Amino acid sequence: MTKNKKLLAWVAEVEKMCTPDRVVWCDGSKAEYDRLMAEMVASGAAIKLNEEKRPNSFAFNSDPSDVARVENRTYIASVNKEDAGPTNNWIDPVELKKTMTELYAGCMKGRTMYVIPFSMGPIGSPIAKNAIEITDSPYVVCNMHIMTRVSTEVLRLIEKTDEFIPCLHSVGAPLEPGQKDVRWPCAPLEKKYIAHFTDENLIWSYGSGYGGNALLGKKCLALRIASNMARKEGWMAEHMLILRFTNPEGKQFHIAAAFPSACGKTNLAMLQSTVPGWKVETIGDDIAWMKPGPDGRLYAINPEAGFFGVAPGTAAYSNPMALAACAKDAIFTNVVVTPDLDVWWEDMGVKCEGGTDWKNNPWTPDMKDAEGKKIKGAHPNSRFTARAANCPVICPDWEDPAGVPIDIFVFGGKRTAVMPLVHEAFNFEHGVYMGATASSEATAASLDQAALRFDPFAMTPFIGYHAGDYLQHWFDMGDLLGDKAPRCFYVNWFRKTDDGKWLWPGFGENSRVLKWMCDRVEGKVGARETAIGLMPREGDLTLEGLNIPAADWAELMKVDKELFKSTLADAEKYLAAFGDKLPVRMKEQLEALKKRLG
Numbered sequence: 001m002t003k004n005k006k007l008l009a010w011v012a013e014v015e016k017m018c019t020p021d022r023v024v025w026c027d028g029s030k031a032e033y034d035r036l037m038a039e040m041v042a043s044g045a046a047i048k049l050n051e052e053k054r055p056n057s058f059a060f061n062s063d064p065s066d067v068a069r070v071e072n073r074t075y076i077a078s079v080n081k082e083d084a085g086p087t088n089n090w091i092d093p094v095e096l097k098k099t100m101t102e103l104y105a106g107c108m109k110g111r112t113m114y115v116i117p118f119s120m121g122p123i124g125s126p127i128a129k130n131a132i133e134i135t136d137s138p139y140v141v142c143n144m145h146i147m148t149r150v151s152t153e154v155l156r157l158i159e160k161t162d163e164f165i166p167c168l169h170s171v172g173a174p175l176e177p178g179q180k181d182v183r184w185p186c187a188p189l190e191k192k193y194i195a196h197f198t199d200e201n202l203i204w205s206y207g208s209g210y211g212g213n214a215l216l217g218k219k220c221l222a223l224r225i226a227s228n229m230a231r232k233e234g235w236m237a238e239h240m241l242i243l244r245f246t247n248p249e250g251k252q253f254h255i256a257a258a259f260p261s262a263c264g265k266t267n268l269a270m271l272q273s274t275v276p277g278w279k280v281e282t283i284g285d286d287i288a289w290m291k292p293g294p295d296g297r298l299y300a301i302n303p304e305a306g307f308f309g310v311a312p313g314t315a316a317y318s319n320p321m322a323l324a325a326c327a328k329d330a331i332f333t334n335v336v337v338t339p340d341l342d343v344w345w346e347d348m349g350v351k352c353e354g355g356t357d358w359k360n361n362p363w364t365p366d367m368k369d370a371e372g373k374k375i376k377g378a379h380p381n382s383r384f385t386a387r388a389a390n391c392p393v394i395c396p397d398w399e400d401p402a403g404v405p406i407d408i409f410v411f412g413g414k415r416t417a418v419m420p421l422v423h424e425a426f427n428f429e430h431g432v433y434m435g436a437t438a439s440s441e442a443t444a445a446s447l448d449q450a451a452l453r454f455d456p457f458a459m460t461p462f463i464g465y466h467a468g469d470y471l472q473h474w475f476d477m478g479d480l481l482g483d484k485a486p487r488c489f490y491v492n493w494f495r496k497t498d499d500g501k502w503l504w505p506g507f508g509e510n511s512r513v514l515k516w517m518c519d520r521v522e523g524k525v526g527a528r529e530t531a532i533g534l535m536p537r538e539g540d541l542t543l544e545g546l547n548i549p550a551a552d553w554a555e556l557m558k559v560d561k562e563l564f565k566s567t568l569a570d571a572e573k574y575l576a577a578f579g580d581k582l583p584v585r586m587k588e589q590l591e592a593l594k595k596r597l598g
């Protein structure tokens with residue numbers, strides 16, 4: 001419990017509104033985790049996995065309607081509509097509070113209300129934030145134990161500072177006396193609301209128990225609310241992995257990289273370097289909070305304590321370190337549970353004879369639906385929740401409260417054509433333009449069929465305010481950091497030949513590209529100037545042992561000016577939606593690029 005009056009008053013107010021049967025203050029202990037898991041196993045909500053194969057691990061199946069973030073039910077409820085901008089859904093905060101208060105009334109009946117004190121970032125770090133999530137889901141409590149720092153120490157800090165970010169969550173499924181609970185309680189889509197009251201740093205989530213909708217420290221706090229706070233306070237909250245790359249001489253480089261989903265962010269964060277003597281260590285796989293330090297450089301922390309990774313595709317060839325991280329103490333959601341009580345998912349790289357699928361039905365890999373399509377055992381957005389501390393390549397300084405100094409920003413997306421493997425920005429402003437116009441193909445089809453989705457800094461669903469102001473904040477941070485600003489690069493691991501073959505091997509081999517970036521920072525290699533940026537010259541990027549035909553390399557490094565020009569109209573159209581909030585410097589960069597392309 002706490003002596004903090006503000007916190008006690010808020011908890012009492014929520015209790016009065018939601019009328020739970022009981023209130024439990026969480027302490028983040030192992031005993032608490034074990035007790036809640038035992039209760040969920042007893043109720044049938046959780047499956048205890050084989051202790052020999054998967055120690056201290058559990059599997060859950062969600063309701064089939066509650067499997068991912070719900071962007072169309074996610075709102076930025078700023079007082080001024082203009083503050084939400086073109087990338088967010090907006091509702092008037094007074095109206096939304098009225099709607100949600102009606103939904104919250106009595107919504108925890110028959111359930112326990114858990115009060116979770118948690119810190120995003122190492123407890124007490126000058127970059128960290130203290131918060132409280134109130135939830136009626138024990139699944140959420142256990143996931144929060146892994147993904148954040150849950151501790152009574154946070155209550156002590158709140159008593160000192162009188163500051164915390166309130167996050168309210170309910171699955172929206174009250175129980176009548178004697179009513180038996182379902183395995184995964186939630187509300188129908190039209191009753192789900194993921195609301196951010198950005199003028200008062202308040203989060204209200206209703207109706208979903210899944211991932212980003214329910215673990216409120218992650219996308220809601222660490223990105224949407226934090227991006228707002230960061231803009232006001234002069235720092236950055238970004239959708240970026242953080243890694244340390246160390247060269248054979250022991251020099252460390254810190255890289256923060258932004259990619260839209262399905263571009264291998266977790267894989268890159270845990271990359272196994274193939275460059276002799278160079279080593280990657282993971283600091284974070286999803287979110288970076290970055291603040292200028294006393295020396296004027298930009299310091300980053302990972303505000304999370306775990307990974308909420310996509311299971312399908314996680315395999316020994318793609319990410320052995322993620323597999324190792326979830327070898328024990330993990331939670332799996334919507335994967336296949338095998339007869340020997342282990343887990344399996346598509347593209348895991350191991351054979352599976354069958355088991356129970358994510359819908360809790362008997363399943364074998366040869367099963368087909370009415371149209372003859374293979375039935376997947378795991379949901380494509382099935383997840384593992386794993387402790388960062390269990391990742392074999394976690395950086396020894398990943399919890400340094402001061403953070404790590406960022407040398408390099410990497411932006412990118414999935415582009416089967418046009419974008420070369422790597423290019424460097426001429427300067428920070430040009431880098432902002434690159435990040436702001438980053439795009440990914442919605443399909444892996446050929447160039448003319450592929451729909452481009454612009455996703456500035458991979459932040460589209462997570463910018464908690466007007467996207468034009470967000471781009472301006474990037475320019476302002478560049479001004480503040482001056483010559484200490486990180487160097488900016490754009491990568492594309494996904495180029496294909498006309499007949500659909502990958503041009504670049506990717507995965508561990510991406511370390512060759514990271515090495516070129518580090519060598520650039522150190523001034524060890526030059527670059528050739530092209531219309532779109534600086535690119536490796538012949539021999540600058542080590543290709544030894546790769547067996548890439550010269551024609552393929554030429555294709556990977558090609559800048560086809562005409563093709564580039566043809567994509568500029570799309571970028572211009574996209575940016576036009578930012579209206580008069582589009583920074584002048586974005587327009588200048590666009591004009592300069594047009595000129596360079598001729």
Ligand code: O2Y
Nearest residue numbers: 068069210211212213286308
């Ligand atoms: O579907 C969800 O709720 C999870 S979304 C997610 C989870 C981990 C890391 N990134 C994301 C994302 O959507 O960017």
Ligand code: MN
Nearest residue numbers: 239261286287
């Ligand atoms: Mn993410």
